[in-house]
Amino acid sequence: MSAPTESPHNTLVIIGNGMASNRLLEQLGEHHPFEQILVLSNEAVPHYNRIMLSPLLAGDTQLSQITPHDEHWYQQRRIRILLNHTVTRLDVAQRQLECGQRRIGFSQLVIATGSQPSIPHLPHADAHNVSGFRDIRDVERMLEQLPQLSHVCVIGAGLLGVEAAVGLRSQGVDVSLLHRNPVLMNRQLDASAAGLLQQSLQQRGIAVHSGISQIELQARGQRVSAVSWNTAGSAQPQQQPTELVIFTTGVSPLIRLAGQQLACDRGILVDQYMRTSVNGIYALGECCQFEQHTYGLVAPIWDQASVLAQQLTQPARQHDQQVYREQSHLTKLKVSGLDVHSLGQVEAGADEETLSYLDEQAMLYKKIILRNNRISGALCLGDVRDSQWYFELMRNQECVTQLRDRLLFGRAACVA
Incomplete structure (x- = not known):
């Protein structure tokens, strides 16, 4: 084993070069106190925007267009x-x-290793043509196989699954999208919004199957040749021959x-300053856990990166530093061409009431959940112009009694 790498004493080492790591570098800026920041990446390409993997898979963008920083940017920041x-x-x-x-020595360390696909322990799940959808290597493997693909099964219709299905369908491949829950993207959508999304996906030519169970992979040699599943109310399992299986059934x-x-x-x-149980070691992003989250x-x-940047640059001023707290966010997504904004909860509890508006033909849906005449959640699909206003009303816990008859029609209607 070689001796430890010689590096300046005041060096920050970051493991991981994903979006959390990049956001931290942006927050640290050019005037950080470190002589050098060393970022260790297990990938062969510079940092890229992982949110854009689906357009990259679809052929709508190129890797250079989703790579935000050049060598000069890093040099300016001693990275x-x-x-x-x-x-x-x-x-440790x-x-x-x-x-x-x-060997690489460190005085302070940030672990930003992200997450990995949670592929179910099914027979043949380790076949050569079974993959997750998390990074550029997954996209490259799919693109390499495109000339030989006529059909792909995407299992899991969360956000990543829907994006993978849309990207592959845009390349002319037949796609079946399978989901155990009856509601697509059930963490972000309710049944009505999911119905509009399913309609949009089917218009693209994607075969959508929800509420399924007992998924099985049939294999020939080292490759899966078909996927079968049961659907409630169906006497016989359905089977779909396929050349590629993509699991998007969660991450760990x-x-x-x-x-x-x-x-x-x-x-x-981690604690509220993103500190782990060992002094001088921090964790950030999808690899960390704060309380139960x-x-x-x-x-x-992004909130975590801001807190950690301040902790790394001004540790002596901890008494007046910002701390990380769980809070509601306005989540903005674009799924299958549809704008989807959600905030708070998407399903009403026993002590809550719901205001909603649905226009299937226009692909518009709004839903507002009220508790004691205050917004506790909202979902906007298609028309998202007022989502930020709803978020402000919820965050400030403003009483909307005088607005409730016009609330679904947005801020302009309420002001008028």
Whole structure:
């Protein structure tokens, strides 16, 4: 084993080069206190916007167009990116990382390793033509196989699954989208909104099957040749021959490096300053857990990056620093060409009431949930002009009694 890499004493090391890591670098700016920031990436390409993987898969953009920073940007900020550097071991006692035969010492460390696809433990799930959809390597494998593909099964109709299905369908491939829950994107949508989304997907030529169970993979040799499943009310299982299976059935935080050295539950445990259980080591993004929460959307991770940047640059001023707290966010998505904005909860509880408007022909849907005449949640699909206003009303807990008859028609109607 080689000796530890010589680096300036005041070096910040970051494991991971994804969106959380990049956001932290942006927040640290050019005037951070470190002589050098060293970013270790297990990928072969510079940082890219992972939200744009679906347009990349569809052929609507190129990697260079979703790569936000050039070499000059990094040089201005004293940042070195080491590509193809997979960290294989973290030694907390020696304050060292191992990357193959190379050792890298650290004084302060940020773990931003993200998450990995949760592929179910099914027979043949390890076949050559079964994949997740998380990074550029997944997209490259799909694009390489395109000339031989006539059909793809995407299993899991959360946000990533829908995006994968749309991207592949845009390349001319037949796609079946399978989902266990009767409601597509059930974490963000209710049944009415999901119905409009399903209509949009079917108009694109995507075969959508929801409320399914007992998924099985049939294989020939080392490749899956068909997928079968049961649907409620159907006497016989359905079967679909396919050349590629994409699982988008959830993710799990990547905490392998933390091992027994850092306190972990489902993710690496952090406090309100993003500190782990070991002094000088922090965790950020999808790999971390704050209280009982883990993360998959960017809004809370942006808040975490802001808190951590302040902690790293002004540790002596902790008494007046911002801290990370769980809070409601306005989630903005564009799914299958539809604008979807959601805030708070999407289903009403026993002590709540619902205001809603649905126009299937125009692909418009609005839903507002009220508790004690205050907004506790809202969902806008198609017309999202007033989502920010609804969010402000909810955040400020303003009474909307005088507005309720016009609330669904937006701010302009209420002001008028």
